[in-house]
Amino acid sequence: xxxxxxxxxxxxxxxxxxxxxxxxxxxxxxxxxxxxxxxxxxxxxxxxxxxxxxxxxxxxxxxxxxxxxxxxxxxxxxxxxxxxxxxxxxxxxxxxxxxxxxxxxxxxxxxxxxxxxxxxxxxxxxxxxxxxxxxxxxxxxxxxxxxxxxxxxxxxxxxxxxxxxxxxxxxxxxxxxxxxxxxxxxxxxxxxxxxxxxxxxxxxxxxxxxxxxxxxxxxxxxxxxxxxxxxxxxxxxxxxxxxxxxxxxxxxxxxxxxxxxxxxxxxxxxxxxxxxxxxxxxxxxxxxxxxxxxxxxxxxxxxxxxxxxxxxxxxxxxxxxxxxxxxxxxxxxxxxxxxxxxxxxxxxxxxxxxxxxxxxxxxxxxxxxxxxxxxxxxxxxxxxxxxxxxxxxxxxxxxxxxxxxxxxxxxxxxxxxxxxxxxxxxxxxxxxxxxxxxxxxxxxxxxxxxxxxxxxxxxxxxxxxxxxxxxxxxxxxxxxxxxxxxxxxxxxxxxxxxxxxxxxxxxxxxxxxxxxxxxxxxxxxxxxxxxxxxxxxxxxxxxxxxxxxxxxxxxxxxxxxxxxxxxxxxxxxxxxxxxxxxxxxxxxxxxxxxxxxxxxxxxxxxxxxxxxxxxxxxxxxxxxxxxxxxxxxxxxxxxxxxxxxxxxxxxxxxxxxxxxxxxxxxxxxxxxxxxxxxxxxxxxxxxxxxxxxxxxxxxxxxxxxxxxxxxxxxxxxxxx
Numbered sequence: 001x002x003x004x005x006x007x008x009x010x011x012x013x014x015x016x017x018x019x020x021x022x023x024x025x026x027x028x029x030x031x032x033x034x035x036x037x038x039x040x041x042x043x044x045x046x047x048x049x050x051x052x053x054x055x056x057x058x059x060x061x062x063x064x065x066x067x068x069x070x071x072x073x074x075x076x077x078x079x080x081x082x083x084x085x086x087x088x089x090x091x092x093x094x095x096x097x098x099x100x101x102x103x104x105x106x107x108x109x110x111x112x113x114x115x116x117x118x119x120x121x122x123x124x125x126x127x128x129x130x131x132x133x134x135x136x137x138x139x140x141x142x143x144x145x146x147x148x149x150x151x152x153x154x155x156x157x158x159x160x161x162x163x164x165x166x167x168x169x170x171x172x173x174x175x176x177x178x179x180x181x182x183x184x185x186x187x188x189x190x191x192x193x194x195x196x197x198x199x200x201x202x203x204x205x206x207x208x209x210x211x212x213x214x215x216x217x218x219x220x221x222x223x224x225x226x227x228x229x230x231x232x233x234x235x236x237x238x239x240x241x242x243x244x245x246x247x248x249x250x251x252x253x254x255x256x257x258x259x260x261x262x263x264x265x266x267x268x269x270x271x272x273x274x275x276x277x278x279x280x281x282x283x284x285x286x287x288x289x290x291x292x293x294x295x296x297x298x299x300x301x302x303x304x305x306x307x308x309x310x311x312x313x314x315x316x317x318x319x320x321x322x323x324x325x326x327x328x329x330x331x332x333x334x335x336x337x338x339x340x341x342x343x344x345x346x347x348x349x350x351x352x353x354x355x356x357x358x359x360x361x362x363x364x365x366x367x368x369x370x371x372x373x374x375x376x377x378x379x380x381x382x383x384x385x386x387x388x389x390x391x392x393x394x395x396x397x398x399x400x401x402x403x404x405x406x407x408x409x410x411x412x413x414x415x416x417x418x419x420x421x422x423x424x425x426x427x428x429x430x431x432x433x434x435x436x437x438x439x440x441x442x443x444x445x446x447x448x449x450x451x452x453x454x455x456x457x458x459x460x461x462x463x464x465x466x467x468x469x470x471x472x473x474x475x476x477x478x479x480x481x482x483x484x485x486x487x488x489x490x491x492x493x494x495x496x497x498x499x500x501x502x503x504x505x506x507x508x509x510x511x512x513x514x515x516x517x518x519x520x521x522x523x524x525x526x527x528x529x530x531x532x533x534x535x536x537x538x539x540x541x542x543x544x545x546x547x548x549x550x551x552x553x554x555x556x557x558x559x560x561x562x563x564x565x566x567x568x569x570x571x572x573x574x575x576x577x578x579x580x581x582x583x584x585x586x587x588x589x590x591x592x593x594x595x596x597x598x599x600x601x602x603x604x605x606x607x608x609x610x611x612x613x614x615x616x617x618x619x620x621x622x623x624x625x626x627x628x629x630x631x632x633x634x635x636x637x638x639x640x641x642x643x644x645x646x647x648x649x650x651x652x653x654x655x656x657x658x659x660x661x662x663x664x665x666x667x668x669x670x671x672x673x674x675x676x677x678x679x680x681x682x683x684x685x686x687x688x689x690x691x692x693x694x695x696x697x698x699x700x701x702x703x704x705x706x707x708x709x710x711x712x713x714x715x716x717x718x719x720x
Contacts, residue, residue: 004326019060043090059078063196076130116135159185175637226268372603374603375603378631389429427684428447433683476489478522481507551591581652601614
């Protein structure tokens, strides 16, 4: 069969190594699969299929250093997960039987109890039998923290198969942002990262949830999945009728050829590997120091990181050898490998090295403060009607008074003119048009505090290149938000004073869990400002995927969502908010607002502030295109994110309500939450269109530094 595209050059700097216990793992996994009922009589595999796929070879390449019993157990896990995938394809995807597929998935978590002593049901099929056996053999040697994380990753892998099935039923191809985040769950690489811990060393709980470790796992996952998409395009798209494939997603989004889409997928794959390396070398050591890890714990993180690298190189080698994939003409990924064949010369090796270096260095070559002219504003897709609170004028007056009382207008960063240019009361009046006067005041003050902080960090710490002081400020801000009744920090400046005031008024009637959730949302935002500063000091334009995901934090999205959710009481169970469709709905709305902001603020950020955190600039840098072309890509993405928001409301939420058997009160509360998000979207667009903050004439009149003659002294008082 003719291949639909030529496989690209792959960036793969880590040499693949083979575990010496390969034959032992092959023999063991064949007998285990037969014992679990996965071979003869299963209707899915025969022994010849299992041997051709050669999961023993996969695991021997991806886990080269573990002993024989560990390798056999890991190989059994991979036999199980691939059998699950093929079984789900035959039983539910090909038949498009959503109800039966959901019933099958609902039983599987019962076979993964956190306490191994918990009884489990009797297995009814090979998938259940395999999971029961594997869980019992694996968890005794791992901590409860690992069990919890691994069971969540396994459930995501299983449950998001319904997302794929729903898209197949509708003939729907995901947009690129949706695809990346959903592919992580359904593709199983976070699950694979858990098995890397089993094979190497368990990640200490103190750092397992931090950004650096999360990014290691996410970049590992994205690279694994995008590589798989390239090798499996022919089987999945042409044979199985799949539409969950990155090459197909980009082919559709850009309207380009399959070959062009494949090359772009490979560029993203390379960028994710570069991000992995950047995080491992810069962010992981910093978080280890910050969390006070012991030498043994640091060694565990290093072993885990090395294990993820081994998986990348080993997985690539297996894809080039397995009969499961399209791999004819696969080109070596290692530039120092011996290249043979017609046309191969030393120039080819040099070209590979030069290409990798050029892609890595491209992120560091931006020249700041380039004159770009007024931001070009396209026609935005906005299906929702704007409503504005009748209390807007009073909220404007109240915000000025509150800002003076907190000292926000006295530190040399903002004055009343800058506050008026931001008109954050207008934003609140559109986001929550039905708010009481008191609630509208509180909302506007939260927005002002967050926007002030976003302006304050680069001016106060970026110009001084003082990342340590920024981290100290962030730590102190976290102490301004007591959860269990501990005393709040005595505020030393306007940022702290404003947060102490807002926190006390907002959380007065909250439970400890609600306060904990809100605090995590604020912490996420303030920590993301430090991430921006770090990139700014390196003059490093972020990787596109990392940028989009961190943009949600820098925009304060978790804070907005937390405040929105708390207005709907206990009628909506927490697991509904955690579900795939609701997270998809929220992320689509957030991304629309963030990308919208980047389009409006392009001139302000690029020309006046020397910023590098702007989606239009990120696209310009990554694709090597000019501003109009990059704007077109970002605008198309805003449209698709809004269309996805609409799609989830129309197609996925009704099924979710039925799946969770939501009460009438729960459905009404969720409908109210959806309306809040719709008002949020309409209000955000209206605010951007009307405020002076992004308009060329205001930008020309006001420089974007400290107020003349009023630059504050370094915050030397912030110690301890």
